Amino acid sequence: MQNTTNATSSVEPTIAQPAPVKRLLSLDTLRGFDMFWIMGGEDIFHALAKTTGWAWTLVIADQFNHPDWNGFRAYDLIFPLFLFMAGVSTPFSIGSRLEKNANKSEIARKIITRGLILVLLGIIYNNGLFVKALQDTRFPSVLGRIGLAGMFAQLIYLYTQPRTQYIWFVGILLGYWAIMMLVPVPGCGEGLLTMECNPASYIDTLLVPGRLYKKIHDPEGLFSTIPAICNALMGIFAGTFLRTHGRSGNQKAVRLLGIGAGFIVLSLLWDFVFPINKNLWTSSFVLVTGGLSLVLLAVFYWIVDVKDIKGWTFFFTVIGMNSILIYLAGEFIDFGYAARFFFEGILKLASSEAVLKVGMALALIAVKWAFLYFMYKKNSFLRV
Template identity: 35%
Template sequence: MKKRVLSLDVFRGATVAAMILVNNPGSWGHIYPPLEHAPWNGCTPTDLIFPFFIFIVGVSIVFSLQNKKSATEQLGTLMGKISKRAAILFLLGLLLALFPDFEFATVRIPGVLQRIAVVFLISSIIFLKTKFKTQGWIFGSLLIFYWMIMTIIPVPGVGHPNLEPETNLGAWIDRTLITEAHLWKSSKTWDPEGILSTIPAISTCLAGVLTAQWLLRKNYSTETNLLGIISAGAIAVLLALVWDPMFPINKSLWTSSYVLYAGGLAAVAFGILYWMIDVKEKKKLTAPFVAFGVNAITVFFLSGIIAKSMNTIKISSGNEDVALKTFLYESYFRPYFTELNASLAWAICFVSVWFLILWIMYKRNIIIKV
């Protein structure tokens, strides 16, 4: 049986737990700044969560497909499995967007799981069809290409290239091809997981693909490989900061500098975790994160369904019907904390409940594979 890379499960688990935490505050009007996205340019800790997860997807691609890459006679079957998994992820994303009203006429088509599906499919094909050096060239070329089209091509109806929320080229493409009815409801005119910004998101996944292959180099020691990964991550962060004045670090646009910044930090984090957990075998307190990590997609999807359900289910409170979440939050959290701390306490409680569920699944070796 193939040995799991414990540090990767820990990294994935910590990332998805953070996803659930920031997605479920008690009140969207009371959130500590590090738990919010940057208004536009810039990067908060919350802005690192999604690219970290996509980076992890890239690392996972190598660990799961490395030994199958040379079996060319089975490539068709393997591609079928990869395509099926990507389709399931995309459909789960659409289902999450549809729930609970199932308004197909206005369902948001882009989304987190949808982007994961697309970058997983394309990155897997690139990994299977090309070698390390070519993958590196593709990684860099996509970043340069995206930078050029976003800063050189005039935006139809605007007349000049720009990086503003509603008037950049990506927003125009989203409105033209997806239409405003199927975009992010908070903006309606652009989408943070839109079509054009998926191009650099592929590079984020390829960063994970490249990192994993570097780690598995056989002619060098693990320590040497890890030093290279951590050094490359640090250099990527520096390059991102140099690039930032020309092409600002921006999650919503998934700018090339953002790819280098988040990808560099992800590489450093993974390198350190691998050294501590898989090399030095410091495994104390890793189990809670592993419980999240082995069922990451499952808990992300189900937590979204439950959160929406709690806003849909109505119960009587005084002279009116209120959402179940509102009732619980106003009754058991808001009276006992400050506004910010009540909101955070709800999010922590929500994550903790899911931990208990995942812990039981983990102890019973229940892993739901998507």
């Protein structure tokens, strides 16, 4: 891992946190928008719902909770959207190097190294810096899934032609569906997709060392990482399309929007036989999150890169350019203490629980953003 000290230099994007692609400010903006909710944006609506009870805040706050098992809420999109955006940057980084006849083996080595580093960072994020007993260590992680799924997607892009990439995409989704529905689990039989009885959880209990997040299941488990490759591939397809000349920006945005809507409809139909489920990262879940990711990319691309409406993007760009840093920093920096130190006393003067709770949620975001802005002004960005 390196700390980049020159924001204007040519920095090769990575699968975890791509460097800003100059022609796609929308990508950094969308990444920052995605990370905004993780760094505390959802707490604003939870605080409003809890303190006011207003119907609209309850509806929105409910969207910032994961379903217990099957189903989909807006909060489920944050993780796959990040993986999708990592894919979007691939044709701009690796594709440009391939056009310059760069050595594929060297590129592959860097891809694999980055993927494994992310797995390691995910283990540290879950367990801390100190070594735990093997049976107490949780190896699956969000960063680990981003690293592995992104790594395999990039290798597919590196070594295959577009037609073969589409075959990989369809084959993975259909193959995962077949395994999940047709392979029997000992003591359960086949076709069951409960937490206790499904092939992904069963395979993880056999292959993954240490502990699983829910003992018999891990939402970032090894086997369910396979279909996540397709989220990154969808990003790669979108990035390749945006990089292709011959269409206007408006045409590209409309095409992405239409394809995204098509995937959402297809996912809803597939849901009848293969439920949308983030815990198992089902193929229908891939399509609904990929479709929504395409829709968001189309909207941000049209507003920022086509219509050149950029004045509002700075807030999110500061977050997006250091997204991995803010994700990890919360485990080692007490931003909550700083928020309380600077803002709690003032907010208590309002004598209102709603003002205090919502104000503290906003204060936490302000402190984190100020930290990222300081890093931005220092031209310091965490890269893997």
